[in-house]
Amino acid sequence: EDKVVQSPLSLVVHEGDTVTLNCSYEVTNFRxxxxxxxxxxxxxxxxxxxxxGIEKKSGRLSSILDKKELSSILNITATQTGDSAIYxxxxxxSGATNKLIFGTGxxxxxxx
Amino acid sequence: SAVISQKPSRDICxxxxxxxxxxxxxxxxxxxxxxxxxxxxxxxxxxxxxxxSEATYESGFVIDKFPISRPxxxxxTLTVSNMSPEDxxxxxxxxxxxxxxxxxxxxxxxxxxxx
Numbered sequence: 633e634d635k636v637v638q639s640p641l642s643l644v645v646h647e648g649d650t651v652t653l654n655c656s657y658e659v660t661n662f663r664x665x666x667x668x669x670x671x672x673x674x675x676x677x678x679x680x681x682x683x684x685g686i687e688k689k690s691g692r693l694s695s696i697l698d699k700k701e702l703s704s705i706l707n708i709t710a711t712q713t714g715d716s717a718i719y720x721x722x723x724x725x726s727g728a729t730n731k732l733i734f735g736t737g738x739x740x741x742x743x744x
Numbered sequence: 745s746a747v748i749s750q751k752p753s754r755d756i757c758x759x760x761x762x763x764x765x766x767x768x769x770x771x772x773x774x775x776x777x778x779x780x781x782x783x784x785x786x787x788x789x790x791x792x793x794x795x796x797s798e799a800t801y802e803s804g805f806v807i808d809k810f811p812i813s814r815p816x817x818x819x820x821t822l823t824v825s826n827m828s829p830e831d832x833x834x835x836x837x838x839x840x841x842x843x844x845x846x847x848x849x850x851x852x853x854x855x856x857x858x859x
Contacts, residue, residue: 666848673834673853675787680847720786722848731777731802732848734787 634659636723638735645711646743653706653738655721663726665704667695670718670737678706678719711742746771746839748851756857757827764823765854767837772817775840777848778810782833793820793837827858 639654657665664682668675679688681697681704688695692715695706708715718739722732747770757763767776776793791799791812799812814820824831837851 668850673855674836674850677847677849722787731789731792732787733789736786 634723634725634733636721636733636735638719638721638738640738641736642739642741644741644743647712649711649742650707650709651711651740653708653719653721653740654703655705655735656701656703657721657723657733658702659723659725659733661726662699662702662723664724665697666722666724666732667704667706668720668722670720671716675720708740711740713742713744716740716742746773746841746849748837748839748849750837750851750854752854753852754855754857756859758859759828761827762823762825763827763856764821765835765837765856767820767822767839767851769818769839771841773839773841774817776814776820777838777840778812778820778822779836779838779850780833781836781853787836790822790835793822824856827856829858832856832858 636657664680666680667678679695684697684699692709697704718737720737722734724732749768751766778790779787780790781787789802790805791801793799793812793814795814811823834853834855836853838848840848
């Protein structure tokens with residue numbers, strides 16, 4: 633059965649810290665891994681990773697995929713209170729349905 | 745990316761009633777999905793809404809409980825039928841624009857509370 637596991641489940645840091653969130657996956661015919669940020673209700677798309685070893689970057693956020701290890705990390709540098717959210721990763725397999733299998737998420741709290 | 749709206753944004757319903765949630769996308773998309781997120785949990789896929797045919801349901805979800813419509817490429821509805829307090833969740837629709845581009849974008853969600 634396909635599954636995605638995220639760690640840690642929750643994390644509390646102070647503003648300015650750097651954090652690394654982890655995601656491991658077992659997805660049949662894996663195609664891509666997607667990261668989302670969820671603050672209230674709707675997850676906001678962050679990154680889609682398809683190729684191993686190529687870092688994607690957006691401001692203070694970056695992410696990379698390791699297909700050999702079946703994992704991905706999301707880095708946030710110089711954290712701000714506005715980064716407080718649940719970070720979700722989802723694994724996407726090949727096939728007609730294009731459905732995402734989500735992990736349980738990492739709850740990040742950034743304290744002033 | 746697609747802009748997705750949902751309504752209602754929230755509702756409080758009585759046990760045994762049904763609620764229909766609407767999802768509107770501002771452009772034609774290939775695929776639309778419905779997810780449920782129960783309190784403290786991650787997102788669970790309910791079904792894929794297929795345009796012009798019956799939805800494809802995931803294990804544990806059935807059409808009688810969660811009937812879905814998708815009359816065209818920009819609109820879908822999810823009905824939560826014969827509700828019980830266990831149906832209290834956030835319901836989210838998502839859309840994917842093109843089979844070659846795998847990003848899925850989410851609507852703002854509907855927060856449902858069943859008393």
